[in-house]
Amino acid sequence: MTESLAITKFSDLANPTRFLSLSGRILPWLGCLTAGLFAVGLYLSFTTEGDYQQGETVRIMYVHVPAAWLSMMCYTVMALSAIGTLVWRHPLADVSHKAAAPLGAAFTLIALATGSLWGKPMWGTWWVWDARLTSVFVLFLMYLGLIALNRAMDDPSKAARVSAVLILVGFVNIPIIKFSVEWWNTLHQPASVVRLDGPTIDPEFLIPLLVMAFAFTFLFFTLHLMAMRNEIWRRRVTAQRRMAARMASRES
Amino acid sequence: MMSLLLRDLKLSVRAGGGALIGVLFFMTVVAVIPFGVGPDLNLLSRVGPAIVWIGALLAALLGLDRLFQTERDDGSLDLILMQEHPLVLTVLVKCLAHWLANSLPLVIASPLLGLFMNMSEVAIGAVAVTLLVGTPALTFIGAVGAAVAVSLPRGGLLVSILVLPLAIPVLIFGVSASYAAVQDPAPFMPPFLILLAITMFFAVIGPLGASLALRNASD
Amino acid sequence: MMSLLLRDLKLSVRAGGGALIGVLFFMTVVAVIPFGVGPDLNLLSRVGPAIVWIGALLAALLGLDRLFQTERDDGSLDLILMQEHPLVLTVLVKCLAHWLANSLPLVIASPLLGLFMNMSEVAIGAVAVTLLVGTPALTFIGAVGAAVAVSLPRGGLLVSILVLPLAIPVLIFGVSASYAAVQDPAPFMPPFLILLAITMFFAVIGPLGASLALRNASD
Amino acid sequence: MGHGFYITVSYGVSGLIIAVVLGWIWLDGRARQRELAELEASGIRRRSSAPVKDGAA
Amino acid sequence: MRLTAEGLAARRGEDLLFSNISFGLGRGQGLILTGRNGSGKSTLLRVVAGLLRAERGKVTWHSGEDAVRASEACHYLGHRNAMKAELSVHENLAFWKDFCGDLPGGEGVPVAQAAEQVGLGGIAHLPFGYLSAGQQRRMAFAKLLVSYRPVWILDEPTAALDTRAEATFADLIRQHLGRGGILLAATHQPLGIEGMQELRMTGFAGVAEEFAA
Amino acid sequence: MRLTAEGLAARRGEDLLFSNISFGLGRGQGLILTGRNGSGKSTLLRVVAGLLRAERGKVTWHSGEDAVRASEACHYLGHRNAMKAELSVHENLAFWKDFCGDLPGGEGVPVAQAAEQVGLGGIAHLPFGYLSAGQQRRMAFAKLLVSYRPVWILDEPTAALDTRAEATFADLIRQHLGRGGILLAATHQPLGIEGMQELRMTGFAGVAEEFAA
């Protein structure tokens, strides 16, 4: 069967069945790639030298920074899907941002947890209300709010459209998180990798960091695809149950 | 009666998304505060109890005014009034359900927020205890307001004049008891006992007043 | 459009009593904080602007969740959606009415609270001006939350959870502009202009988002 | 506490969170597939198993 | 068992809507209120149900030896359905069954059976808000079946119903009367039940007297 | 002037309620929807009014040369009356008159006259919440008169009305059709207007396909 490889039109992907078979084919590869990257990344992150200033704890960076990036990227993915929902009415876009919200919350939680675990030795406290930290916390709350909104409405396509609006409006928070350090000049490290004038970080740390960042990114896509498949199946189950119930009540 | 309690709990869980909502709300409020007063941990820990109490008041106010109005709008209130159960009891149960669904999560979440606000263990405990004792009074006072709102279609102003001034003593004794627990010269017990007395008082007066107002709802 | 504005104002006077409950809540917040901060007048005047801003932010949440819900419940929303007036404009006018009835009283009351908090004249003026400029943004953001929650039977807490995170930038710049007016090195204008820009931004985004949500939530 | 403790705990917490998410998604998928199989077994056919008519518009 | 009203008068605002209305209904008897819009049918029903205070007169309910508050012996189905849109039909009905309980002398049918009897057995699991207007009305009627009350007070029960449902309702009412129940209903369309008394309301019995007198 | 619907399909939840419904209505024509409770009449009306998104198909309105959004040419009277209980009837009607405005080709009557035409001239000063069910329905109908729209979409307009008011409504609808208006209505009771087309809805055309496919 080669027909599903010949996806030419964008709208072909709109067909959940086609999406299921395609993603089913991709997932094993994606999973393997993720595992491999993690193996390399973890190896590198435990074998590189410690920082003269931060000591061994710099190793936390290899988890903390990718998770923090992912927490923002996940929201960006959701925002793109939200556009898909509102503009193209793409049924997969609905599924996509619904499935991404819990993942975003998870990555944000990791960033928060590792950040405060890093903060204790470096700053001497678990938590400070500095701008960056608080805005990440707010991002976490926004993910939870979106999950709560999705759960509170039971018509899935309506819930998807309405939360898409909210996602887009809430997108204003992403730049705030990204630039909060520059704006308020607080405790937290300013960006040293992703900046306009090129990275200022030592390649000693940069390489494991980048490998881990890729590992996290692929992990996100793997999980996202899996969650989307689950959501499609869930909707398919309810649709078929309804169908069955209707048919039964027709016959009687 | 049990079924009324269950139904009201179910309704509040269905409509707003569950018990976690209260916690989430509280966390949002607390997360907003440092943006205003700044990251000064010392200051935060000092205003902490007050903020937590204000959050509780806000949460109690949001939605409480519609405690009976939703029942009236869909006609359920008529049927509730017709039953032989004493109306006071029905009102009490509705208050209880509202408290369980809206205030109890806040009480439970308050230690967490205390941690965020860098409050001492004693202060955290004191806030939680005073909230546990004080929030029912807020609910009972709110119930009177809600009942008045139902019986007087244009009672909006009256309700706010009725509810908030009555709620302020609760808030004041709650907050001052919490502070008394940490600040040395002031003893914890007197304001706490007054808070307890206020709650007892409103636990009787509130449902009575509310059921009186409901009976007189003129349509 | 004028008629919509008038109707909404009339309704909020007749039915909600929204203005008063907001102001009373606002005053309650400001009355409770001194318990935490203690009698230190100096400190009090320092946190004053922040407290007033936080109070205004929280008070703006009261009643906001029902901005569109009442319209939906009686079927008016259907007719509003059908008209040829651009929906964005309609939402804008409804926001304006809500702001006039609920937030403007807060702005007007704020100098009084400033006096309570022992703030200097300059600080009081700055807070009032920043509130005047900043509260519309809160209303516009709230409109999005209200529109998103319109199909939920009771938005209450959920709306606040959705709205508060978005309101944080407004709070930040409002407070920092107020402080800049009193603390010497920092200039008042930059944060104030940013606040103005934020309000402008949300004056566009808010109604757009709300009308998008309303169109999509109707059933 | 040494730095090692913080490093271990952060890697541990991250691993735990990822494991929980992965496990939840995995189990959820298994449950949904089982439901689908049950429905299939009880004779409710998916319509796409009939000749495909393009309904993607 | 007897429901009696003596010299009832009621007002809305300042207007006296009716005065001196009396009737008595025994086992198996029914009274239909008719009259123009605004003539006070709903008002009279609410007075009998104890939801509005009568200006004068009183309503009593005798069962066996002692007289109790009439409202406790009544089911009231008003213009509004008294069901929660967010709860499923089953949850709604189960709540009312439990909350109202049965009065001595009869027993309510189980929830599923009640839904069946109004012709909507299959959809009791749906949230009430998802039903169409007519389906909602039917489910509100099912409330009368799940707990026993000797007196049924119905305000335009057949509004929004299709003809099949109307016939079903008429059947259910007939069964209720047959079991010795009492019916008090306001309608614009004939219910199609024989042997009912009828009371034509005319509305506006004069401005309330305390000021006009 | 023509209202056309082509190949409409709509769903509620996951269920497709109807599919492939087409009709065209010109000046003075009317279409009555009938069918059992829950068969999708209200849903179809809401789709035509632009309040629900059609799953497939489209509704267009041609007046003169250009086609506009159909919903702007329509008055929609649903199950709910779209009036505020706290405002007086007059305030309510005046608001809608002002807010809706007139479409070219006709003109709404003044508020007082509209209240007169539905037979309630005397009580326009009362708060809307004080009216009886039938009076409320009539006032909601008066909304159709105060601003001009060529298409009237009515969902069970005669529920809760007495026979006299029903006749009044039928008259008003006839006048509307006589002036070249278009009517789309769902009812259980015949409206008593001759020369209407009728569409019988049956309900449930299948489960929506996107995920069931």
Ligand code: HEM
């Ligand atoms: C709970 C606490 C923390 C949170 C929520 C947090 C959040 C974040 C976020 C969102 C980023 C991404 C920034 C960007 O890409 O511009 C980041 C990056 C980073 N964080 Fe944290 N952080 C926390 C604690 C810490 C601590 C304690 C340290 C070390 C002392 C730290 C060091 C770093 C570094 C070095 C980066 C990389 C900056 C770059 O190169 O772009 N963080 N953090």
Ligand SMILES: Nc1ncnc2c1ncn2[C@@H]1O[C@H](COP(=O)(O)OP(=O)(O)OP(=O)(O)O)[C@@H](O)[C@H]1O
């Ligand atoms: N929000 C919703 N979600 C899911 N299903 C719904 C929703 N609203 C209505 N339905 C279902 O759609 C069907 C059609 O409803 P609709 O209101 O169109 O019927 P109707 O023909 O107007 O009935 P009636 O004569 O009772 O007014 C009903 O079976 C109802 O259960």
Ligand SMILES: Nc1ncnc2c1ncn2[C@@H]1O[C@H](COP(=O)(O)OP(=O)(O)OP(=O)(O)O)[C@@H](O)[C@H]1O
């Ligand atoms: N709260 C109120 N205050 C003042 N007048 C009221 C109030 N409620 C109703 N009325 C008036 O009382 C009269 C009787 O109303 P009621 O609802 O009893 O009429 P009805 O016979 O049931 O009419 P319908 O057939 O329209 O349901 C109406 O004229 C109405 O205007």
Ligand SMILES: [Mg+2]
């Ligand atoms: Mg009536």
Ligand SMILES: [Mg+2]
């Ligand atoms: Mg209908």
